[in-house]
Amino acid sequence: MLLQVSDLAIRSRSGGVRILDGVDLQLGAGEVLGLVGESGCGKSMTCYAIADLLPAGLVRAGGSVRFDGVDMGSLDEPARRRLRGGRIAMIFQDPTSHLNPVHRVGTYLEGALKRHRGLSGTDARMEAIRLLERVGISDAKRRMNAYPHEFSGGMNQRLMIAHALACEPDLLIADEPTTALDVTTQAQILDLIETVRAETGMAILIVSHDLGVIARLADRAAVMHCGRIVETAPVEALFDRPAHPYTSALIGCMPTVDPDDCDPPRPIRGSVPSLADLPGGCHFHPRCDRRMPACGLARPPLAALADGQSSACFNPVPTW
Numbered sequence: 579m580l581l582q583v584s585d586l587a588i589r590s591r592s593g594g595v596r597i598l599d600g601v602d603l604q605l606g607a608g609e610v611l612g613l614v615g616e617s618g619c620g621k622s623m624t625c626y627a628i629a630d631l632l633p634a635g636l637v638r639a640g641g642s643v644r645f646d647g648v649d650m651g652s653l654d655e656p657a658r659r660r661l662r663g664g665r666i667a668m669i670f671q672d673p674t675s676h677l678n679p680v681h682r683v684g685t686y687l688e689g690a691l692k693r694h695r696g697l698s699g700t701d702a703r704m705e706a707i708r709l710l711e712r713v714g715i716s717d718a719k720r721r722m723n724a725y726p727h728e729f730s731g732g733m734n735q736r737l738m739i740a741h742a743l744a745c746e747p748d749l750l751i752a753d754e755p756t757t758a759l760d761v762t763t764q765a766q767i768l769d770l771i772e773t774v775r776a777e778t779g780m781a782i783l784i785v786s787h788d789l790g791v792i793a794r795l796a797d798r799a800a801v802m803h804c805g806r807i808v809e810t811a812p813v814e815a816l817f818d819r820p821a822h823p824y825t826s827a828l829i830g831c832m833p834t835v836d837p838d839d840c841d842p843p844r845p846i847r848g849s850v851p852s853l854a855d856l857p858g859g860c861h862f863h864p865r866c867d868r869r870m871p872a873c874g875l876a877r878p879p880l881a882a883l884a885d886g887q888s889s890a891c892f893n894p895v896p897t898w
């Protein structure tokens with residue numbers, strides 16, 4: 579297993595609010611795992627915790643992240659830094675805010691090539707130009723001298739992907755990589771991620787609130803609700819036969835462009851509870867059509883069903 583996240587807990591430094599509460603995730607080499615869920619459920623913080631980039635206000639409260647068999651918590655900071663940006667790369671929703679505005683494009687890429695692949699001088703410059711061409715940035719030689727603010731949002735996302743590729747990572751973490759882009763550019767970036775995956779065989783953890791993106795790119799998906807994983811399954815099973823009522827409700831919210839599908843999207847009733855004041859038991863039970871008395875009393879564990887599907891529900895939707 580390339581990545582094994584076990585019982586990961588994250589809480590806020592002030593107030594002790596549980597942001598992640600026992601997250602379990604596995605990702606095999608070359609696999610694409612999609613992480614979905616409503617806004618604020620902890621998708622980004624899961625990515626940041628894996629990449630060891632938690633914001634200052636949050637701390638680890640338990641659990642482990644093992645990468646290629648090594649517990650990342652047992653490594654010192656230099657070793658963790660070598661992993662991050664070396665074997666683990668990350669791209670973000672808003673690439674422009676993660677790029678240093680005073681660094682030229684060439685300097686940014688050459689720096690990564692020097693740090694992680696030991697290239698310098700002409701070799702680094704030639705490789706940086708090749709990477710820009712590879713991610714579809716035209717006139718790459720001239721654009722090596724540009725600053726990020728001279729690039730569009732889509733070009734800066736391509737630049738971040740080039741930066742990730744510079745390190746030849748085994749795992750790319752992509753946190754909402756297309757959310758801030760217009761639909762045409764979104765499609766181009768998804769094409770690029772698919773191409774890069776096919777060429778390199780790297781594993782990808784992709785976060786999106788857009789189930790269509792996950793259906794297109796992922797082999798498997800994990801559904802998150804209020805800091806917990808409530809379902810994991812191969813994507814076809816997840817979309818065809820969701821077992822957790824929350825997954826089923828999320829899919830019911832999806833708009834469709836199919837003219838034969840007359841069902842309007844059905845919003846999930848009620849609102850997402852505050853992490854500071856969660857209902858006991860299954861946090862979804864007050865909004866759930868399939869709730870039973872036990873659901874408010876105890877936390878259902880993530881239990882295996884058939885064919886690689888797991889669900890954390892006492893009364894799952896029948897999947898047969």
Ligand SMILES: Nc1ncnc2c1ncn2[C@@H]1O[C@H](COP(=O)(O)OP(=O)(O)OP(=O)(O)O)[C@@H](O)[C@H]1O
Binds near residue numbers: 590597620633634
């Ligand atoms: N620095 C921080 N200090 C305290 N709480 C934080 C901090 N950063 C995020 N949070 C809280 O952690 C929770 C999970 O946030 P996260 O960004 O992971 O959600 P998300 O599922 O990625 O949402 P979205 O789809 O809107 O990006 C939210 O309730 C958020 O308010």
